[in-house]
Amino acid sequence: MTELTKFTLSEARNALHKGDISSRELTEAHLNAMEDAKELNCFVAVTAEKAMEMADNADAMIKAGNAKGMTGIPIGMKDLYCTKGVHSQTCSHILDGFKPEYESTVSQNLWDDGAVMLGKTNMDEFAMGSSNENSYYGPVKNPWRAAGSDKDTVPGGSSGGSAAAVAADIAIATTGTDTGGSIRQPASFAGLVGLKPTYGRCSRWGMIAFASSLDQAGPLTKTVRDAAIMMESMAGYDPKDSTSINIPVPNYEAALKGDIRGLKVGVPSEYRVDGMPQEIENLWQKGIDWLKDAGAEIVDISLPHTKYALPTYYIVAPAECSSNLARYDGVKYGLRVAGSSLDDMYKKTRAAGFGDEVKRRILIGTYVLSAGYYDAYYLKAQKVRTLIANDFKAAYEKCDVILTPTAPSAAFALGDKVDDPLAMYLNDVFTVPASLAGLPGISVPAGLSAEGLPLGLQLLGQAFGEEQLLNVADVLETAAGFKHKPAKWWGDAS
Amino acid sequence: MSRLYPGATGDWEAVIGLEIHAQVISEAKLFSGAATAFGAEPNTQVSFVCSAQPGMLPVINEECVRQAVRTGLAMGCKINLRSIFDRKNYFYADLPQGYQISQFKDPIVGEGVVTIDLEDGSTKEIGVERLHLEQDAGKSMHDQHPTMTYVDLNRSGVALMEIVSKPDMRTPEEAAAYFKKIRSIVRYAGTCDGNMEQGSMRADVNVSVRRPGEAFGTRTETKNVNSIRYVTQVVESEIRRQIDLIEDGGTVNQETRLFEVATGTTRPMRSKEEAHDYRYFPDPDLLPLEFSQEFVDQLAKEMPELADAKKERFIRDLHITPYNAAVLTAEKENADYFETLLAATVDKTGKPISELGSLVSNWITSDLFGALKKLGKSINESPVSIEHAAELLGLQLDGTISGRIAKDVFDIMLDTGNSPEAIVEEKGLKQVSDTGAIEAMIDEILAENADKVEEYRGGKDKLFGFFVGQVMKKTGGKANPQVVNQLLRPKLDG
Secondary structure: OHHHHHOOHHHHHHHHHHOOOOHHHHHHHHHHHHHHOHHHOOEEEEOHHHHHHHHHHHHHHHHOOOOOOOOOOEEEEEOOEOEOOEOOOOOOHHHOOOOOOOOOHHHHHHHHOOOEEEEEEOOOHHHOOOOOOOOOOOOOOOOOOOOOOOOOEOOOOOOHHHHHHHHOOOOOEEEEEEOOOOOHHHHHHOOOEEEEOOOOOOOOOOEOOOOOOOOEEEEEEOOHHHHHHHHHHHOOOOOOOOOOOOOOOOOOHHHOOOOOOOOEEEEEHHHOOOOOOHHHHHHHHHHHHHHHHOOOEEEEEOOOOHHHHHHHHHHHHHHHHHHHHHHOOOOOOOOOOOOOOHHHHHHHHHHHHOOHHHHHHHHHHHHHHOOOOOHHHHHHHHHHHHHHHHHHHHHOOOOOEEEEEOOOOOOOEOOOOOOOHHHHHHHHOOOHHHHHHOOOEEEEEEEEOOOOOEEEEEEEOOOOOHHHHHHHHHHHHHHHOOOOOOOOOOOOOO | OOOEEEEOOEEEEEEEEEEEEEEOOOOEOOOOOOEOOOOOOOOOOOOOOOOOOOOOOOOOOHHHHHHHHHHHHHOOOOEOOEEOOEEEEOOOOOOOOOEEEEOOOOOOEOOEEEEEEOOOOOEEEEEEEEEEEEEOOOEEEOOOOOOOOEEEOOOOOOEEEEEEEOOOEOOHHHHHHHHHHHHHHHHHHOOOOOOOOOOOEEEEEEEEEEOOOOOOOOOEEEEEEOOHHHHHHHHHHHHHHHHHHHHOOOOOOOOEEEEEOOOOEEEEEEOHHHOOOOOOEEOOOOOOEEOOHHHHHHHHHOOOOOHHHHHHHHHHHHOOOHHHHHHHHHOHHHHHHHHHHHHHHHHHHOOOHHHHHHHHHHHHHHHHHHHHHHHOOOHHHOOOOHHHHHHHHHHHHOOOOOHHHHHHHHHHHHHHOOOHHHHHHHHOOOOEOOHHHHHHHHHHHHHHOHHHHHHHHOOOOOHHHHHHHHHHHHOOOOEOHHHHHHHHHHHHHO
């Protein structure tokens, strides 16, 4: 029954609601696919037993007439979400053995709607990375390979395991988290839809923090419609998160009207960065044409502070992480390496527990917050952040959504950039500005590179403008008609 | 009225400022729902938030905000409608988050002035710089295990108000009076119980010395001083130490010191070189704390009567002396005792309250306070109940006993705890007002002292007192002095 794993979320939902399939068989099929795809290293913990139990409950919900959009849908949860009694370590050594006694709000929302957890997905440690090569549990392999090549590529990051799992049809959908592009860039690398909602749309309670003012939960799915269904379940006000916003969650799927006539799509000149591959440029132009053909008006806009976004991000995010990660000290949970004194224990524990990239960002963050440097770095970065947000405000006077490429390249080869952190950081160049402004963004698969690897286009929306954003994304998706799938090279290749 | 301290090379002036940490009275902690009761078993009042579990987020406890505003209002301070919580970053085993949430640049309460009462009856105004809210840390216990430190997180996250004075104090007495005044204010406002033994209130004492009129000298900060007497000792010993140090050619280091109760002196805790760089920055998990002027006005309206208002009312409505009013209102428990006893005395005697204030206040400030001082007890530990005290005053007011006998009865009450009515009955102390009996006694005395009667009639008026004394002696002090006067004078004047 391998066909069961080909379902999109909305197809599976329809089949489940009609009684054509059960969640039990759907879940089993995906667990089998997971077993078959071990070498992709998408999952760091498998919760097969729990999944079957949840599937049975979902089938009962459906029978009782209480089915919701997510009921019975087998999904993967990024290891960053705290899931009660289950591996929740942000793929870090320092949280060895940590199993929380609580359930994150976002995962709880999904379970309340009857979603089924297959397991926890691999990721860059503490969500710091753009290739999923920074995981304590080893890198994730992208199911996509360049045409005719047997070289592994990265799935992007930090939600790399989540992206690869959906691309390889191991999970119907997965949760990701996006701090500077960690949902959108992997979505682009894996030929998927990845939605980062407005900051405050989803609760961060129970999400292991990287950079509190930027982190947002979101889905990685096969289609825009799937993203709409899953987003509705994940989103919502949570009094336990002071930064979550109390506005009702709309029916996002109902917003997919397929009509964008008269809508103004902004194209920012500053996103034409030096050295951007021609094929990305071409794809962007295609996207512009598709939306124009669908009746949208294309507007040239300017986001003048774009070039400062990346340096600003790499001050703000490390600053917050240096403080957020202070709690991993060997005292309360996770890894402890014994030392001759408290300080010695701290040093040995944190030296052994954190990977290089995490250490690098803690050092950067500690530096930019230090006395004498705070004003020059952190405070300056906060001011620039405001300017970047103001750029968007001004732009949205002229347009409704903004179209850009998602990433400056297709998926690169595993190991290619591990020794060059700056080249790695450049992956975020198109995703970071909206993160700093707290705005929603979505990556939609739009084409293949010359090498046959997927490329995404990014749409950015206005604060809490997810309905409009999804509607445009849906139109873009239809126009692009991206139907490619990675050729199966892993597991039982039958 | 600046006091100078003589040194070998001339006079010195001291400059003193206090940072008082006052634990907020609230059911729950500043950012979590965990309980705050004192004396619970270790680690029984700990939530996921105050043990810094991964992914947990702080949510402000609104009651703590109200308490801070009330305290600010009670100190006559400016209330800031917008304030910001910052993180103060440092590592310690009993600081689970690796940072303390505090307020650095924008505190909830701004400047104000409090008036302190000094021993000589004079007053002085001391500036309050600010009040901010912050979390307490847990407690490290180093004496439970030979090589390990145990940590109790019950206090972790408990709300503290840090009240920072201006460097307006010049003597140990002023510092002690200020500490006492702040304690009185928070107790009146109902925002801190002021219990220093339980650590609800403690002060960091900043002291420097300078030549009169010169710029501030280098200050030292003595941490965690938890009694008014210790504050006096810290200031005294620091002034002496700093003067001696400078006059011997040394310089004062800006350093943190600890008070040693055994010697009554301070010793350095850590030098400035080792001092932390706290890397303060706004807590990205919390939005700025904002409330309306109406919120403040409502709290102001609901404020309990504070010391100064109470004092004025006592003088105006109860006709008690300004001195008594000041003494009674200095500490809330004294004022409470006075008002309770006054009400009980009204009940007992049926006399109007305005006629009783003076008697009751005199009795408390002289008889009761004198007795408590001798016993070394506080008013709440008084061996004489309100009921018995009211009974005693009632007996005096209805003429059953004289004021002098009342003092004897009170002594017996202190010893035995018996009711005054029982004592008067048992010891036969009822005042004699029977004119016949007293008249017979007077006749007897005049006959026995014929010579003195002659002298009196010869113009030696002062002998009147002698005859009164004789009557009192004969009745064992029980004769009603008014009756004696009325009967004696016509007989002597013959």
